[in-house]
Each structure stands twice: as structure tokens, then as C-alpha cells.
Amino acid sequence: MSASAPATQQPAKEERIGVIYLIKKLYYWLVERLDRTDLLAFKFTVPKRFVSPLPYLGMLTFINFLILGVSGALLLLFYTPSLSGAWVSVQLINNVIPYGIIVRNIHYYASNAMVFLALCHMYYNYFSGRFKIRNEIIWVTGIIFGTVTVLEAFTGYDIILNTRAVLAVSIGVSLNYSAPVLGPTLVHTIFGRGFPDFILRFYALHIFILPILMIVLTLVHFPRYLTFDLPIVSAVTGAILVLGGIYPVSLGVQYTPTANVGYTLPEWYLTSLYAFLRTFMPKFVAGILIPTLFILMFMVIPFVDKSKKFSWKDRPFFTALGIASIGQILLTTYWGFYINEQALTPTSALFVDPVQIFGAMVLIAALSFVGTYIYLRRAAAKSGGRMARGKRPAGPITFLTTKWIIAVLVAMFGFQVFLNALAAMSAFHSFPNLTMFDLGAVLLLFAAMFHLYRYSRPIAPGQPAA
Amino acid sequence: MSQNQEDEEKKNKDSASQQKTAESTEKRSDDKSPAQPAAKPVSRPVIGTPIARPVIGKPISQGESTHATTPAPTTPQPASTSSQTQPPASKPVTRPVIGKPIGTTVQAQASSSAPAASAPSAPSGAPPVSRPTIGRPLVGTPTAGGAGAPKPTTGPPVPLKPTTPTKPVESKTEVSRRNFIRGIAIVGGLLAAAQFGLLGPYLEGTVESQGQPTQVIQDQKTNLPLKTTDIAKNDWKTFIWPRTGNPNVDNDTFSQCVIVHLPSNLTAPADLSAKDPISGDTFIAFSRVCVHLWCLWSYVPNDQRGECPCHGSQYVPGTGPPWNKPPGTAVLGPASLQTPPNNQLPIITLSIAADGTISATGMKGQVGCGQLC
Helix, strand or coil: CCCCCCCCCCCHHHCHHHHHHHHHHHHHHHHHHHHCCCHHCHHHHHHHHCCCCCHHHHHHHHHHHHHHHHHHHHHHHCCCCCCHHHHHHHHHHHCCCCHHHHHHHHHHEEEEEEEHHHHHHHHHHHHHHCCCCCCCHHHHHHHHHHHHHHHHHHHHHHCCEHHHHHHHHHHHHHHHHHCCCCCCHHHHHHHHCCHHHHHHHHHHHHHHHHHHEEEEEEEHCCCCCEEECCHHHHHHHHHHHHHHHHHCCCCCEEEECCCCCCCCCCCCHHHHHHHCCCCCHHHHHHHHHHHHHHHHHHCCCCCCCCCCCHHHHCCCCHHHHHHHHHHHHHHHHHHHHHHCCCCCCCCHHHCCHHHHHHHCCCCCCCHHHHHHHHHHHHHHHHHHHCCCCCCCCCCCCCCCCCHHHHHHHHHHHHHHHHHHHHHHHHHHHHCCHHHHHHHHHHHHHHHHHHHHHHHHHHHHHCCCCC | CHHHHHHHHHHHHHHHHHHHHHHHHHHHHHHHHCHHHCCCCCCEEECCCEEEECCCCCCCCCCCCCCHCCCCCCCCCCCCCCCCCCCCCCCCCCCCCCCCCCCHHHHHHHHHHHHHHHHCCCCEEEECCCCCCCCCCCCCCCCCCCCCCCCCCCCCCCCCCCCCCCCCCCCCCCCCHHHHHHHHHHHHHHHHHHHHHHHHHHHHCCCCCCCCCCEECCCCCCCCCCHHHHCCCCCCCEEECCCCCCCCHCHHHHHEEEEEECCCCCEEECCCCECCCCCCCCEEECCCCCCCCCCCEEECCCCCCEEECCCCEEEEECCCCCCCCCEEEEECCHHHCCCHHHHHHCEEEEECCCCCCEEEEECCCCCECCCCC
């Protein structure tokens, strides 16, 4: 060792022995070489204290993307993309293969979390005006990214091939088919001819083409400054597992040609589209034109909102527009879920009166727009023009003494150990739901412990007291 | 709060606002950049002969072009001095010209006549491989500077001059070497890219057409031939047509069909339906794919209608009160609002043997489109 050591003179002499030294050496060796790659071009911030997770919701979305990649790769090992074999293979994963149900639930809830977080991420950046500081390209690629994310989730729940998936594939493909002039050619080029093709193409889109597109978009969309906060990531992952434990995703009814299909709803991020389709408007208008216009509206925002003000409080018009769009999404999403199953015929059960829904949309838009606008104008008048506040003085919460913090941490650790044991036991006795719930709770507990730890750091032993 | 804590707080805040400050510094440096456009070298050497980039709209005289042998001035220019307003003397700009220069101004031709006499033109009809005529005065082309698309032959026609009598064809279409190469590269690239058009047919695949075979239809649960006696009056069964025996193909929704034993109050034309020789009742078969958004509909005996669970389209299996529409027509829901060829289900024509065995013989219409598609 001493023969090779003289090359690096930096560590002190007593540090030049042992495993720690070797690890350190390896670490520096790696970092110096990774410095030549793109990886270290990103500037990672690991906040030492709690900062609001809102500015780095994008990072959380990406973490979900990684979770989806890993769990999806695991599902890939057993999935069969064929018309007669797909549902059976998902059933095998769900019911027979050990831990298959956990992997499947993680994949399902992470996909939902990804769509939801992407939406929140977009709205945060919309209201905080982050798209302004020459982030237009990041914003536009973000909108494309969000659309691709929804398509990815859509193709995902289609290749399970239960009855709902078959209807969803039919609707997706026939919506494409309804496009004027190019429709049939597009369908044949993108989806092929007939269901055996559709399933394989949806599969190819879901596991390769769209993810590759997303990775390419990531390269453009990622800013150079990223924040990675372990407890928040841990909490999000824990929430996914806990949800999987409480509401495990169902398999649905296997699609067979003889199956008598009942009322079927799409996933929550598509029910707003479903509401429009149920107004009996021409299918191209309801299914493609309206959502495209909605997406385009967000895409052009940075080129319309060109003021030098960032805070939502200083931009009453665009804040009002954003609130109104949230109102629209909530209204149409809820309306898409609502089916009057007591109605005598499916037509009356499913019909959404266009006068009602568009009237309600206009009303909600007007109310939220005018309400927000008036509120912000008044508030601005009161505060003399500019409302955005400066920095708030922040301090750590030190309501517990050191002794108590240690006690709570130890108790939490004990609870973690207990939950882990419980999870192992329930896995052994094949209660996958309980296993999932416990594992999620462990992750949430870890998040809480980390959080408590970083708040109590200044008054922990060895640190100068407050 | 201790000093230590405060420092840490500050650090956190700093890291949060790092992005903004970094960007503002970038912006500051960007603001300066328009002030020094001339810092960019405006000429670049080519083997043997230094070639400078052209300046729009300014003809350069012959004598000045010798300056091009030295690098272009790289001293910062005032921001107001754009390339258009620059005096020609400060920026000698030349480049090799094949044959004749593309002229846009009268002065250009006047100044070019003298050197053109000494520089013989390129061989006619040959691709421009001729040597650059150094010292040729450059006349601005609209695409000069490399920003625009190459327009090799768009220069205004230059009248024939006595100095270039040996060029009968090329005299009107003269191209600078750079633009020619650029054009060739782009056309070549497009031709190369066009090969990927072959992917279109690849992606579309082929239909493994089963045609429209005459097949005895089978009960999907028992796989036995379906007989008229198996279907009660005003009841229905699903069947696969055309049937291949491969579940991966047969499970396609487009192969799913429905046969309905019509109730007494509904009728259907003889060419679309079949009469049961045993009971004398009418049987009629449709594609099960809704013509709205391709979901699978089911027959509801109580309503005497086919009903789609996705968006609520409803179809009548035969003609009769209260709708009095031809069989397969959508009477309620979104499919009924579609324009005529798209509002009727495709019909599978049937023939029934003396023992009641039902055969599918063909299809009227196109699945997912309509009866008259």
C-alpha cells in the first residue's frame, strides 16, 4: 500500500491506511473521471434543511420515472404481449409470482403519481413564473413531456387487456382514425391493422418508443440545477406503497369475445376527455381538437405572458387564467366520472348535456377568473402595486429538547424495525397488501426521522446549542 | 440563534437562489455581446487562397480584394455598425466564383467586367469544379452569410457580355461554388432521407386477409355449430367470422359478430337477412364493433336494441315501430348523429341450411366504418 500511496499526498498520514482510505480514494478517482461526463454537469443541491418541495416537483416526477423504469423492467420479465396471453400473464404476475403484486402495484401507483406530480409541477412553474427567465424551451418541452407522460400511462393500462383496456384501445385507435384526411393512413402506420397489431404496437410504444422519447426530452428539459431531497423522495415512495397496500389495483375482467361489457371508466387523467366524448359532439372535435387546444394554450403561455414579474400575485390576469384552467380540469374530470346507472338506457345514462357542461365550464371559468382577478387587484391596490413578499426569516423548530428528540428517534427506529418484521411476516403468510402497507410505512417513518434529525441537528450532542 | 445556524440558513437560501443569480450574470454577459459583432472573424482561409465571407449588398472593387490575403480585421466595431452599413474599404470580402458572379446591382457588373476578361469562364455544362477566380469582385447575394437556404440559381439573369462569349448555357445560371455544394448536399440529403419512405409500407404491414369465406358459425362457448334452435326469439349470440382457429387472431374485436333472432314486430330485407326454414323466423347478423369509437355493443332484448356501453350508441336490429329504420341503423347516442355512411352497422349475410345450421357468407360494409362504406 505504501508503495502506491505516495502518488496522492492529500490525505494525512494516519488516514492513509484502512478501508476508509481506500473508499475515499476510489470516490475521488470516480469523481475526477465522472467530471469528464455529463453527469456532473448537473449541479445537485441536497438541502440540509427542509425546503418546500414545490420547486423540485420535477425532480420528484423524475424519481417516479426511475421507479417506473425499474418496476416496468421487472414486469417485462413475465408479461406476454398477445391478444390471448396478455391478461393471463398479468394475472400470473398478480397472483402467482412472489412479490409480483407488489411490483405491479408500485408500477401502477408510480404511474399515477408521475402524472399527478407532473401536473402539479407544471402549475407550480406556471404560477411562480419560472418559465420566464429564458426557460421557454424548458417550458415547451415540459408540456410535450406531460403529454407524452399521459400517453405512456394510457398505453400502459391498455396492454393489460382486460375489458376496459380493449375498449380503451378501440377508442384510442378510432379517435386517430377519425382525423380528417390522414386518419386511416395514420392508424395503419402507427397502430397497424387489427387488434393483434394494436397490442404489439401499444406494447412497443409503452416499453420502448415513448420512454426513449421521454429520456431524450429529459436531456432538453432538465435544468442545470437540481435539488434532491432524500426524505421527500422517501415519503413519495412510501406513499405509493401505502396506497398500493390499501387500494391494490384490480385485474379487471379478462377480455373474451363473448364478454358482456358494462359501463367502463378510463383512468382519472382521461375522464375529462371522456366527459367531452359523452356530449355526443363529433368525435374528432371532442377527443382530439379540444385537448389539443388546451395543450397548445399552455404551450404558448411564455410567449404571451412576457411581463418582468414572476410572482402570481403580480400577474393577476395569468393567475386568474391558471385558476380558471384548474377549475375546468376539476369540473370535467368529475363530470367524466359521473354515470347515472339508474337510467333506463345507456344513452341517457352516459349522455352529458353539452349545454349543461359547457354552461358549467363557462360559469366556473368566469367565477374563478373574475374572483381571482378582483382579489389580486384589490390586494395590489392595498399594498401599493407590488405584492410579492421578500424573504421570510426562517428558523429551525426547536420545540423539543435534545433528550426528547433522541427518545423520539429511538422510538421511531424501534417502530421501523417492528414494521419491517411485520412486513416480512405478512409476506411469509402471503398477505401482500399488509407487506406493501408496512414497507410504505417504513419509508414514511424514515422520512419523518430524517426530517426530525435535520431540524434537531444544531441542538444534538456535539453541536453548539441554540 | 447562533451564528453557526444563521450561516447555514444563509447557505440554504443561497443555494435556492443560485439559479437566479447565475442566470442574471449570464444575461449581463449576453447584453454586451451585440456590441462586438466584428469580433467574429469574418473571413476564413481556404487552401491557397484566403476567402472572406460576403457582405450583403456591397460590391467590392478589384483593388481592394487583395486585402483578403490578410485576415479580416478583428477589432471590435461599434455596436451601431452593422454589416450593411460598413464601408467596403474596411471589410474586404471576396470569395471564389464559378463562372460569373451573381449580380444584384448595376455597380457589380460594372466592376466585374474588367476581371472577367482575364479570368476565363468554366467549361460549359460541367459541374462547377473549376478553380476559384480569385480577385473576382463579390456581389452580394440574398443568401450570403450562410443564414438562408441556398438558392443556387436564383440570381437575376445577367446579360451576356462580350467578355464571356464561350458560355451559351451557363451564362444565365451561375452558381457560386459554396452554394452549389450546399445545394447538392441538401438535395442529396433529401434523396437519402427519401429512402426511409420505405418504412411506411413496413409500418403499415399487410392484412393477412381471410377474405370473406362461407363458414358455418360456431357457438363461442361450446365451439359447436350454431343452429337456429339454439337462439330463442328476440335473443342473440356472438360468433367469430372469419374464423381461423388461432385465438390471437380470432379474439380481434374486428372479427366479433352478433346474430339476432328477430322478434315478430321487426323485419329485415331478404338480401340482408335469412329465413329459418324450420320456424320461418328471420335471423340477421351484424359486426359487433360500434361505428362510433369501436367499442363492443351488446343486444338488449328488453329494449330490442343493440346498446354500446362506452358512449351509449343504440342500434335497431330490424325495421319496425317505433323507429322504422333499416336494420343496423343507430337511432340514439353519438353514432346516430354521425353522417350517413357512418351510422349503420356492417351486416354479415347469412344462409341457413334445412337442418337449421347457420353459415356466414359475406359482409356488407366495412367494420368500424359502416354498412355502406
